[in-house]
Amino acid sequence: LQVRPYGDILASAGFDRQIFLWNVFGECENIACLPGHTGSISQICFTKDGTHLVSASTDKSMAMWDLEAGVRVRRFKGHQSFVNSCDVSDNPTMICSGSDDGTVRLWDSRRRHCVKTLNNKYQVTAVCFNEKADSIMSGGIDNHIKSWDLNMERLV
Numbered sequence: 001l002q003v004r005p006y007g008d009i010l011a012s013a014g015f016d017r018q019i020f021l022w023n024v025f026g027e028c029e030n031i032a033c034l035p036g037h038t039g040s041i042s043q044i045c046f047t048k049d050g051t052h053l054v055s056a057s058t059d060k061s062m063a064m065w066d067l068e069a070g071v072r073v074r075r076f077k078g079h080q081s082f083v084n085s086c087d088v089s090d091n092p093t094m095i096c097s098g099s100d101d102g103t104v105r106l107w108d109s110r111r112r113h114c115v116k117t118l119n120n121k122y123q124v125t126a127v128c129f130n131e132k133a134d135s136i137m138s139g140g141i142d143n144h145i146k147s148w149d150l151n152m153e154r155l156v
Helices: none
Strands: 009-013 018-023 030-035 041-046 052-057 061-066 071-077 083-088 094-099 103-108 114-119 124-129 135-140 145-149
Touching: 009 041, 018 041, 052 083, 061 083, 061 094, 094 124, 094 135, 103 124, 103 135
Parallel strands: 041 083, 083 124
Antiparallel strands: 009 018, 018 030, 041 052, 052 061, 061 071, 083 094, 094 103, 103 114, 124 135, 135 145
């Protein structure tokens, strides 16, 4: 589940491979369904301006959705296994992901390919940007929280 920054829309997703958008006011009605993934959706997150939604999936990809048009505008491929987690920086063009393939990846939403790959020994189950978006924090099955410096492209 994820609430849009304006607080007006709730997004839900999961095993059914679809994202549902709900109006949180009034009758809490379903206002849109966004199909497109071929695997379960493991995480969703809104861009900070609330105009787009990013999803991570077990189909080894991520997607970016335009909420006003209700369509997928980008598909990000590159992971070799399930994508478990994603996050969007305050600069809405930067997205990070963590995967069972043992990588943390940085994506530019204006492109379709990965701009940086950070290799981890074990599966990565959670990722997020720090406040300045110059580091990505990750967690995985090795039970360690790691901080990846994006400028130096290494653990700090």
